[in-house]
Amino acid sequence: MKYIKLRDLEVSRIGLGAMGMSTAYTGSGTDDAESIRTVHRALELGVTLIDTAEIYGPYTNEELLGRALKGRRDQVVLATKFGMVSHAGDGPGNLDSSPANIRTAVEGSLKRLGTDHIDLYYQHRVDPKTPIEETVGALAELVAQGKVRAIGLSEAGPDTIRRAHAVHPVTAVQSEYSLWTRGLEQRVLPVLRELNIGLVPFSPLGRGLLTGRIRSTDELAADDFRRSNPRFAGENFDHNLALADQVQALAAEIGATPAQVALAWVLAQGDDLAPIPGTKRVQRVEENTAADALRLTDDQIARLSSLPQAAGDTHNEAQMRMMER
Numbered sequence: 055m056k057y058i059k060l061r062d063l064e065v066s067r068i069g070l071g072a073m074g075m076s077t078a079y080t081g082s083g084t085d086d087a088e089s090i091r092t093v094h095r096a097l098e099l100g101v102t103l104i105d106t107a108e109i110y111g112p113y114t115n116e117e118l119l120g121r122a123l124k125g126r127r128d129q130v131v132l133a134t135k136f137g138m139v140s141h142a143g144d145g146p147g148n149l150d151s152s153p154a155n156i157r158t159a160v161e162g163s164l165k166r167l168g169t170d171h172i173d174l175y176y177q178h179r180v181d182p183k184t185p186i187e188e189t190v191g192a193l194a195e196l197v198a199q200g201k202v203r204a205i206g207l208s209e210a211g212p213d214t215i216r217r218a219h220a221v222h223p224v225t226a227v228q229s230e231y232s233l234w235t236r237g238l239e240q241r242v243l244p245v246l247r248e249l250n251i252g253l254v255p256f257s258p259l260g261r262g263l264l265t266g267r268i269r270s271t272d273e274l275a276a277d278d279f280r281r282s283n284p285r286f287a288g289e290n291f292d293h294n295l296a297l298a299d300q301v302q303a304l305a306a307e308i309g310a311t312p313a314q315v316a317l318a319w320v321l322a323q324g325d326d327l328a329p330i331p332g333t334k335r336v337q338r339v340e341e342n343t344a345a346d347a348l349r350l351t352d353d354q355i356a357r358l359s360s361l362p363q364a365a366g367d368t369h370n371e372a373q374m375r376m377m378e379r
């Protein structure tokens with residue numbers, strides 16, 4: 055496994071997203087033992103960057119990681135997020151990045167994760183009610199207290215990134231980025247590079263669709279998040295499946311899997327980014343991590359880059375309103 059730096063934080067250049075172990079996707083929360091084995095296998099394979107959030111569950115995903123990382127904490131660059139649970143207000147699903155809420159949230163995350171520090175603490179979504187300077191001021195205090203090593207933002211736009219970075223260095227921005235979700239390239243990526251901020255691409259496998267394994271939304275459980283996601287709806291799904299088939303065709307030509315090709319394309323975009331593919335299965339973490347060794351040729355990268363973008367927004371309307379771009 056190769057390692058890169060998100061600003062001055064060294065991480066494996068392929069991380070592990072833990073969200074789907076506890077929420078959002080088919081089968082989440084059904085097999086914690088396999089999820090814990092998956093985390094352990096990832097560490098054996100050299101993965102260090104592990105990603106969770108307070109809202110995943112809520113809370114159960116951090117608790118699961120707390121159990122999985124017992125005795126292994128020092129092998130991990132542990133990342134979690136705050137700001138989508140309002141502790142003094144309306145609870146989960148409500149944006150709150152006020153300093154008071156952050157001070158409450160961090161204590162809960164530390165306790166559930168069984169640690170005395172978080173390596174990378176992200177604001178999950180920009181909170182329109184709290185100036186980013188106040189949020190980052192509170193985070194800087196947590197850094198000074200040793201509870202947090204580095205800070206990040208998620209789905210933040212260029213202005214917010216600049217304003218945040220002026221208060222305290224931002225180590226990474228975590229946003230959706232993959233071969234068919236490239237909106238960041240116009241406005242956000244140039245700012246990240248100018249300010250030497252790392253990028254952590256989430257959903258690098260197109261929430262599973264780019265792997266070619268999902269052939270119909272009927273395969274998804276009734277409560278699977280993707281059932282309400284525009285990319286999995288009607289004609290969008292058909293369009294996106296046809297794109298996934300093209301990724302699969304290239305993968306077959308070079309003896310790789312579609313997931314590995316999708317990850318290798320992301321890795322080819324720079325040494326300042328570390329995708330966090332999500333899986334709750336040992337076999338898939340082995341498959342995904344092996345993408346570290348896959349080198350695409352310039353022609354193959356160009357072929358993938360010329361595919362159309364996915365049809366449909368990345369999130370439903372209510373969730374899109376929480377995103378800055």
Ligand SMILES: NC(=O)c1ccc[n+]([C@@H]2O[C@H](COP(=O)([O-])OP(=O)(O)OC[C@H]3O[C@@H](n4cnc5c(N)ncnc54)[C@H](OP(=O)(O)O)[C@@H]3O)[C@@H](O)[C@H]2O)c1
Nearest residue numbers: 071072073256257258259260261262265313331332333334
């Ligand atoms: N900041 C944010 O707002 C935000 C939003 C979304 C996600 N995230 C983070 O990013 C991480 C990754 O994103 P994601 O989980 O949404 O999407 P993803 O990594 O694009 O895809 C995950 C899905 O693909 C499946 N999968 C994984 N490897 C596979 C393989 N080799 N072959 C076939 N299927 C495979 C997983 O199923 P199995 O688990 O069954 O293998 C899961 O359903 C999350 O875990 C989370 O930590 C952050």
